[in-house]
Every structure is written in structure tokens, then in C-alpha cells.
């Protein structure tokens with residue numbers, strides 16, 4: 291499959307290459323009109339912000355900061371509400387506070403948010419009770435409902451994706467700069483169901499310590515502006531190249547191309563073929579990039595990805611987001627890290643402990659065990675400790691809501707509970723108290739690293 295955009299094609303070398311996991315749009319004229327509209331819309335982010343994030347990620351690559359990247363597996367149009375966005379942000383802010391305070395490390399905060407509307411799938415169809423339909427590929431492409439009409443790819447959805455991303459980003463910017471993320475609000479983020487969970491109570495004790503520290507600093511006349519706002523960035527998988535291409539613009543300051551649909555974009559495990567369109571696309575934009583590396587990744591592939599995406603060996607440009615699985619990471623990661631380090635590249639190493647640990651529970655739900663998630667992160671830290679390299683961060687699928695999608699955690703979710711609030715449109719996410727559990731445990735690992 292190739293990419294369909296026919297606007298602004300002058301520099302867009304990826305358009306002629308094969309691209310995996312692309313929707314089969316039924317009406318090319320409708321698609322053309324949508325893409326022309328999208329290409330005329332204002333950018334969602336400013337290229338200068340992408341540069342700033344690249345500088346922050348350079349600190350991660352140098353071992354001076356830690357990346358917390360998290361959010362929904364798949365955002366949904368009907369979840370673009372103040373409550374959902376606030377809950378997600380609150381979860382990430384709480385995790386970041388735990389990591390910053392308990393691990394004493396600056397935390398770079400990046401959401402899987404404001405653009406995470408497209409999903410690569412293992413199969414192109416889904417069968418239920420003998421009926422086979424095209425698989426759901428994310429709200430940017432088709433509908434989740436299992437009906438023939440809903441599963442037809444509709445390019446108008448790309449415009450809805452743009453508007454949903456814009457309103458989400460707008461509220462995130464308002465929350466993070468308008469007072470909600472003020473460090474003096476640490477207690478306020480711990481409201482509702484999470485407060486009584488074991489991790490919520492542990493968080494409350496930590497928030498009290500932070501309060502005392504802030505009161506002490508205030509009494510000393512120190513009240514820095516940095517405590518009032520939070521730097522927060524948006525990221526998503528650059529999957530549907532029609533959309534990403536229409537949002538790719540030339541930066542008037544530098545003449546470079548940026549994908550202005552988000553600050554950071556990543557290329558997924560299923561679309562990182564070296565001679566395909568996604569890697570060519572990523573090589574042409576100046577945004578900070580992530581590439582997912584699964585258990586089949588060879589050293590040669592990793593080194594070629596660096597040559598293609600980070601030829602200048604620029605710290606902050608490229609993050610390798612490994613997702614090996616808890617049972618494999620200790621065997622597979624060392625060789626990759628060793629050879630990449632020996633090549634002189636300074637990538638940021640990020641652990642995605644979700645995507646290698648999915649299984650189907652006896653209830654039929656796709657789930658993950660909290661203990662496997664934790665074990666993969668532990669393995670990640672062990673490997674980096676043994677090699678003397680920097681465990682740069684975590685990339686997790688999470689939500690701020692009290693869902694029951696992953697089993698385990700301090701406020702334990704059992705297999706029998708999965709059906710009670712199983713709300714994900716694709717893969718199972720950590721709920722808020724599981725996310726906090728993870729943050730405390732990662733902080734302990736970081737301190738010991």
C-alpha cells in the first residue's frame with residue numbers, strides 16, 4: 291500500500307514507498323478533499339516546542355533525566371471530555387512527582403495523547419459468531435462498533451482526529467500552565483477513588499513531605515516560577531501517513547520539515563521496515579523520534595535505524611523504545627545496548643513493559659499482569675546497570691480512570707474482575723492506582739540503579 295496524499299509532494303520522498311498498516315479508503319475523491327483541508331489547517335504544535343523536547347530528551351540520552359511517556363492505548367473521540375483528560379493528566383503528574391521526589395531525577399513528561407487515534411493490528415479482519423468484518427483501526431479510521439457500516443474507513447474521521455487532538459491539547463496546555471499543575475496542588479491530584487488505595491495512601495505521605503519542603507523553601511524566600519507550571523509534551527504513533535503527511539510543514543525559521551501533529555512521534559514495531567515509507571518519513575522530519583523495538587530486532591536493524599534516523603548522532607533525536615516481554619528482556623536487550631553503545635550513538639533507551647506482555651485471560655479479555663509489567667522494567671534496569679548505561683525512561687499504556695483491564699497491582703484486579711470496567715478500545719491499560727504503584731517501584735529501581 292502507498293500513501294495517498296497528493297498535496298505539497300515536492301519534498302515528500304516517502305509517498306512513493308510501500309507503507310504497512312494503512313487504511314483502505316473506499317473513496318479516493320473524498321480522501322483528497324479531506325487531505326487538502328487538513329493541509330490548510332494550522333499546526334497543532336510549534337516546531338520550536340519540538341526542538342525544546344529534543345533538548346530535554348538529550349538530557350535523557352546523556353543520563354541526566356528520565357522520560358515518563360504514557361497515556362491511552364487508543365484515544366477515542368467520545369472520550370474527549372474534561373474529566374477524561376484531567377484524570378489522565380493527573381495520573382501522569384502524580385507519577386512524575388513520585389519519580390522526581392523519590393528518585394531525585396528530573397522527569398521529562400510526554401503524553402500518549404492528543405493524536406493517539408490510530409492502531410496497527412495483527413490481523414486485518416475480526417470474526418465474531420461467524421461474521422467477519424474489517425478490524426477496528428482506531429477512531430481516525432473506522433468505528434469500534436461491530437457493524438459493516440461502522441467498520442468502513444471514513445476519511446472524514448481524519449478531520450475529527452485533528453479537531454479532537456486540538457481540543458485535547460488546548461485543555462492540556464490550560465491545565466499545565468494555568469495553575470492546575472502547580473506543585474502546591476500535589477494533594478488535590480490525589481482525590482477520588484485512588485486516595486484510599488495502597489498507592490494513594492503512600493502518595494499522600496509523599497505529598498505531605500513535599501508540602502513541608504515547599505513551606506520551608508517559601509519561609510526561606512524561595513518560591514520559583516518552575517513550581518507553578520509543568521512542561522508537558524504530546525506524542526503519538528505516526529501510523530496513518532495520509533494524516534501525518536498533511537500535517538507535515540516547512541518550518542519558516544529553518545526550512546526543515548516538522549510533523550506538527552504532535553511534539554514527538556514514534557514508529558511502531560509493525561511499521562519500522564527499513565525500506566518502507568514510515569522510516570523514510572521519520573528520517574525527513576526534525577521532531578524527536580521514537581522507534582519501537584520488539585524481540586525480533588537484530589543489531590544490524592538497530593544500527594541501520596540509527597544511520598537513517600540519527601545520522602549526526604544527536605542526543606535527543608532518537609529514542610529506542612524496547613518492548614521485548616518480561617521473559618525475554620534479560621536475554622535480548624544486552625546485546626542491542628552493547629552494540630549500539632559501541633557504535634558511538636547516544637540514543638535514549640526507553641522501556642515499554644506493556645506490548646510484550648499481552649495475553650488472553652480465561653474470560654476472553656486481552657490483558658496484562660502487573661507483575662509481568664514490573665518484571666520487564668526490572669529486567670530493563672538490571673541490563674542497564676550491568677552495562678553501565680542509562681535506563682532512560684518508561685513508556686506505558688495507562689488511564690486516569692478506575693478501569694479493570696490489567697490484572698494485579700496493590701489494589702488487586704483479579705481475572706474475575708476484568709469484565710466490570712473493561713473500557714479500552716484496543717489494549718489493556720494500567721488504571722490510576724496501578725500506575726502509581728509502578729511509579730513508586732520504578733523510583734526505587736532508579737535509586738538503586
Ligand SMILES: O=C[C@H](O)[C@H](O)COP(=O)(O)O
Nearest residue numbers: 363409410411412413716717
Ligand atoms: O497497541 C498495539 C497494537 O495495536 C495491538 O497490540 C494490536 O492488537 P491486535 O493483536 O489485537 O491487533
Ligand SMILES: C=C(OP(=O)(O)O)C(=O)O
Nearest residue numbers: 410558559560582613645
Ligand atoms: C502499537 C503499539 O506498540 P508496538 O508498535 O510496540 O506494538 C503502541 O504502542 O500502541
